[in-house]
Amino acid sequence: MPVNNKTGEFANYREVRNNGSLLEAVLKGITFPLLLIVFWELSARAGLVNALFLPAPSKIYLTLLDMLQDGLLEKHLFASMVRLTYGFFITVVIAVPLGILVGKARNFRFWVNPTLSFLQQIPPIAWIPIFMLWLGIEEASKIAVIVYAAFFPVFLNTVQGVTSVDPKLIEVGRAYMLTPLQMIKKVYIPSASMSIFVGLRLGLSNCWRALVGAELLAASTGIGYLIIEGRQLLQPDKIFVAVLTIGVAGLFIDICLKRLENKLMPWKKVYQSGEKR
Amino acid sequence: MSRMIVEVNHVDKTFHSDWGRVEALRDIAFGCSKSEFISILGPSGCGKTTLLRIIAGLEDPDSGEVIFQGKVIRGPGLERAVVFQEPRLFPWLSVKENISFGLSGKKSKNEIDKIVEETLDLVGLTAFLKAYPYELSGGMAQRVAIARAFAFEPEALLLDEPFSALDAQTRLRLQEELLDIWRKTEKTIILVTHDIEEAIILSQRIFIMSPSPGTVKEILDVPLPYPRDRESPEFIRLRKYIFDRILIKT
Ligand SMILES: Nc1ncnc2c1ncn2[C@@H]1O[C@H](COP(=O)(O)OP(=O)(O)OP(=O)(O)O)[C@@H](O)[C@H]1O
Numbered sequence: 001m002p003v004n005n006k007t008g009e010f011a012n013y014r015e016v017r018n019n020g021s022l023l024e025a026v027l028k029g030i031t032f033p034l035l036l037i038v039f040w041e042l043s044a045r046a047g048l049v050n051a052l053f054l055p056a057p058s059k060i061y062l063t064l065l066d067m068l069q070d071g072l073l074e075k076h077l078f079a080s081m082v083r084l085t086y087g088f089f090i091t092v093v094i095a096v097p098l099g100i101l102v103g104k105a106r107n108f109r110f111w112v113n114p115t116l117s118f119l120q121q122i123p124p125i126a127w128i129p130i131f132m133l134w135l136g137i138e139e140a141s142k143i144a145v146i147v148y149a150a151f152f153p154v155f156l157n158t159v160q161g162v163t164s165v166d167p168k169l170i171e172v173g174r175a176y177m178l179t180p181l182q183m184i185k186k187v188y189i190p191s192a193s194m195s196i197f198v199g200l201r202l203g204l205s206n207c208w209r210a211l212v213g214a215e216l217l218a219a220s221t222g223i224g225y226l227i228i229e230g231r232q233l234l235q236p237d238k239i240f241v242a243v244l245t246i247g248v249a250g251l252f253i254d255i256c257l258k259r260l261e262n263k264l265m266p267w268k269k270v271y272q273s274g275e276k277r
Numbered sequence: 278m279s280r281m282i283v284e285v286n287h288v289d290k291t292f293h294s295d296w297g298r299v300e301a302l303r304d305i306a307f308g309c310s311k312s313e314f315i316s317i318l319g320p321s322g323c324g325k326t327t328l329l330r331i332i333a334g335l336e337d338p339d340s341g342e343v344i345f346q347g348k349v350i351r352g353p354g355l356e357r358a359v360v361f362q363e364p365r366l367f368p369w370l371s372v373k374e375n376i377s378f379g380l381s382g383k384k385s386k387n388e389i390d391k392i393v394e395e396t397l398d399l400v401g402l403t404a405f406l407k408a409y410p411y412e413l414s415g416g417m418a419q420r421v422a423i424a425r426a427f428a429f430e431p432e433a434l435l436l437d438e439p440f441s442a443l444d445a446q447t448r449l450r451l452q453e454e455l456l457d458i459w460r461k462t463e464k465t466i467i468l469v470t471h472d473i474e475e476a477i478i479l480s481q482r483i484f485i486m487s488p489s490p491g492t493v494k495e496i497l498d499v500p501l502p503y504p505r506d507r508e509s510p511e512f513i514r515l516r517k518y519i520f521d522r523i524l525i526k527t
């Protein structure tokens with residue numbers, strides 16, 4: 001089992017796909033939000049809620065259009081995405097090779113695991129002030145937070161994937177005289193790729209959370225900053241646009257990764273259902 | 278002894294587990310000359326796989342040694358290809374990639390394509406070049422594993438019950454193919470099996486093993502000419518003889 005608290009969600013997704021068409025799944029999934037929005041809009045129209053605290057969905061929608069029109073939303077979203085890309089890229093470059101190394105050299109685990117378990121307990125946000133102290137309030141400190149946030153899921157799942165490679169397949173590699181490097185490339189990485197991908201998806205969503213957190217604390221651009229600005233200017237509609245954008249962008253990123261995963265690993269479906277050969 | 282391609286010299290192997298020890302092999306000694314086809318025959322658990330793995334270099338003997346082409350075996354080698362008891366295909370590789378698994382970096386692309394084509398034709402799976410292992414039946418997967426070993430172009434083929442998962446017709450066909458290939462390529466073949474007929478049909482000598490501890494109880498020449506007739510009186514006599522030998526517990 002990959003180190004993964006998302007397997008539940010994964011399983012549901014597969015279940016839905018099995019029980020009916022995609023359309024049906026989408027319809028079911030969208031019902032609750034739709035009802036909520038209608039209810040919300042109606043209560044706002046009826047004057048049941050204070051618009052200063054909870055603007056009506058229609059108002060939020062208009063603000064969204066406004067912000068799209070003058071490019072405000074795009075600008076901040078872009079700023080966040082750039083950070084995310086840098087941070088995530090750096091994480092992958094560090095965490096995957098390190099994970100493979102640690103997973104392969106079994107003894108190495110005993111040296112690093114306690115430290116990592118400790119570090120894992122500390123939420124990335126807690127490091128922001130320190131990172132700012134060390135790296136300044138510019139991009140570097142935010143990217144550091146993202147790297148920290150994504151490192152653990154990516155690293156741990158890579159280690160997990162590498163240590164759970166089927167020894168029988170490793171033996172085939174041995175019998176067919178693979179060099180150590182070929183062994184990693186042709187046996188360990190593909191075998192661990194499913195677990196690595198779980199880590200990547202988890203890492204990316206962690207990145208996203210940590211990034212918004214960092215931007216809330218200190219930034220002059222980015223989606224998180226948009227929220228702060230909305231609060232300072234007492235524009236709750238702006239806050240809501242930003243919050244919803246965070247959710248949608250997160251979902252979008254996850255779906256892209258899932259797509260990529262299915263494309264890269266066509267054999268995955270069956271392998272996952274436990275039929276190994 | 279110098280004509281011998283494989284020499285097994287007094288090999289012992291004992292496995293220790295939490296629940297006790299199993300003496301898998303005791304004082305195994307035999308030779309196998311170049312281009313010879315031998316079978317190792319015995320009941321389940323008598324150490325056939327263990328012996329084959331030691332010859333393959335995947336397992337070290339506790340004492341004794343195996344000499345291949347004059348050199349003591351220290352690990353797996355290019356001259357020996359194994360077909361395991363299970364297919365052991367890589368689920369993320371297509372049939373083609375599985376077969377060329379041991380070749381990349383050692384041969385050119387064109388050569389690999391040619392070898393893959395030939396070996397797939399040999400096992401009758403040409404249409405499945407691009408299929409993934411999950412799209413194959415168990416028997417088909419095993420045939421791909423056999424193709425993978427052939428593609429490796431070794432001096433000696435080490436086969437661990439390669440046909441036991443196949444249906445009767447496919448098994449017969451592949452046995453014939455194997456004989457054909459053997460006579461064409463003159464490779465040395467060591468076949469592990471528990472199928473008496475298979476051993477008689479295919480091999481020049483049969484090593485009958487008995488369990489706990491695993492020992493070679495008898496080495497039997499099969500003096501019949503190829504292709505062999507399952508209906509012939511010699512064949513039937515030999516089969517009965519081996520059957521009785523395996524049943525006797527000594
Ligand atoms: N890695 C291992 N650890 C412990 N015991 C083992 C191991 N491998 C084999 N054995 C034991 O050694 C004995 C011989 O096993 P082996 O796999 O060689 O039998 P076999 O003749 O190939 O049987 P089969 O026809 O069922 O494949 C068995 O009793 C088995 O329990």
Ligand SMILES: [Mg+2]
Pocket residue numbers: 325326327362437
């Ligand atoms: Mg066996």
